[in-house]
Amino acid sequence: xxxxxxxYYLYFSTLSQRSHFHKVKIKSLVETIDDILIHxxxxxRFGDGELRxxxxxxxxxxxxxxxxxSQRLKEVLSSDLDNLIIALPGPLCSVKIEILDSKYFWIRxxxxxxxxxxxxxxxxxxxxxxxxxxxxxGLKDKRLSVQILEKLKKIWDEKExxxxxxxxxxxxxxxxxxxxxxGLSRLLCPAEDAFAKYGEIxxxxxxxxxxxxxxxxxxxxxxxxxxxxxxxxxxAIDIGHIDVEYMWMLSKTQTKIxxxxxxxxxxxxxxxxxxxxxxxxxxxxxxxxxxxxxxxSTSVARGPGQSTHAQNSPRGGSHx
Numbered sequence: 175x176x177x178x179x180x181x182y183y184l185y186f187s188t189l190s191q192r193s194h195f196h197k198v199k200i201k202s203l204v205e206t207i208d209d210i211l212i213h214x215x216x217x218x219r220f221g222d223g224e225l226r227x228x229x230x231x232x233x234x235x236x237x238x239x240x241x242x243x244s245q246r247l248k249e250v251l252s253s254d255l256d257n258l259i260i261a262l263p264g265p266l267c268s269v270k271i272e273i274l275d276s277k278y279f280w281i282r283x284x285x286x287x288x289x290x291x292x293x294x295x296x297x298x299x300x301x302x303x304x305x306x307x308x309x310x311x312g313l314k315d316k317r318l319s320v321q322i323l324e325k326l327k328k329i330w331d332e333k334e335x336x337x338x339x340x341x342x343x344x345x346x347x348x349x350x351x352x353x354x355x356x357g358l359s360r361l362l363c364p365a366e367d368a369f370a371k372y373g374e375i376x377x378x379x380x381x382x383x384x385x386x387x388x389x390x391x392x393x394x395x396x397x398x399x400x401x402x403x404x405x406x407x408x409x410a411i412d413i414g415h416i417d418v419e420y421m422w423m424l425s426k427t428q429t430k431i432x433x434x435x436x437x438x439x440x441x442x443x444x445x446x447x448x449x450x451x452x453x454x455x456x457x458x459x460x461x462x463x464x465x466x467x468x469x470x471s472t473s474v475a476r477g478p479g480q481s482t483h484a485q486n487s488p489r490g491g492s493h494x
Contacts, residue, residue, distance in 0.1 A: 195288030200267040216404035217259040219304040258404040261302035276312040307414035310423040340365040341467040342437035345417040364466040368395040
């Protein structure tokens with residue numbers, strides 16, 4: 175009870191800091207997924223990190239700020255493609271479904287950046303909800319988490335998918351998240367500063383993503399890449415933290431924790447990037463190409479399921 179009262183004190187005592195911030199219209203999590211499913215839409219996500227990067231105020235280690243990155247994110251946010259959902263954080267509209275810690279985070283975020291963001295947000299537009307990839311930890315009702323997960327899996331059901339991810343993201347490794355996909359291949363990109371390799375990543379995405387559903391987990395670079403691919407006629411979804419959220423869901427944790435074999439940018443401390451032996455061959459065989467990673471010098475096939483990585487291939491070990 176005391177924490178709730180503290181939250182409301184923070185909310186009302188800081189109203190003046192949000193004086194020029196106008197709430198935006200944002201679809202529910204279910205409505206956003208239905209839009210993807212029914213209309214086969216692509217999606218560009220703007221989480222707190224992407225919004226800070228757009229304002230050129232990000233301090234994220236994994237993606238340095240730059241005027242070019244900021245400008246491109248502004249371009250995406252103001253775009254209006256028929257086949258692309260621009261997704262924003264649901265709490266920019268309402269924090270009703272969020273746990274208390276999440277409510278604190280977002281009220282402070284809006285206090286700091288809300289007035290600046292208002293310049294770039296259209297109060298008449300209805301945005302998608304980027305929280306579809308944040309379906310577990312921040313939600314009060316974990317039954318909704320299960321519902322969202324089931325609907326998400328329908329997006330790639332019996333489809334050939336191309337995953338474009340950072341070197342140590344390893345989406346789906348050691349879990350059944352993509353078990354219902356018809357096939358899966360990976361394009362590995364830099365774990366940090368992926369935007370520096372954007373041209374190469376975009377070209378490779380078009381090369382390997384034809385006639386596939388493209389799922390991207392690459393920070394702000396994914397936001398821009400989904401937009402550019404949608405403009406080029408591809409089906410691309412910036413899926414963000416979905417795998418990490420799923421692993422947290424499976425572990426039933428109530429706080430953000432590290433995950434063995436993965437780079438979890440939001441959790442500080444040393445990480446173990448060793449892939450469990452049971453999953454190594456399957457993972458390396460899914461890699462179709464690499465850009466700016468520690469695997470670039472190894473033998474990677476140019477077709478799914480044809481990788482020739484040896485047992486002594488690099489397996490993360492240390493983060494660049």
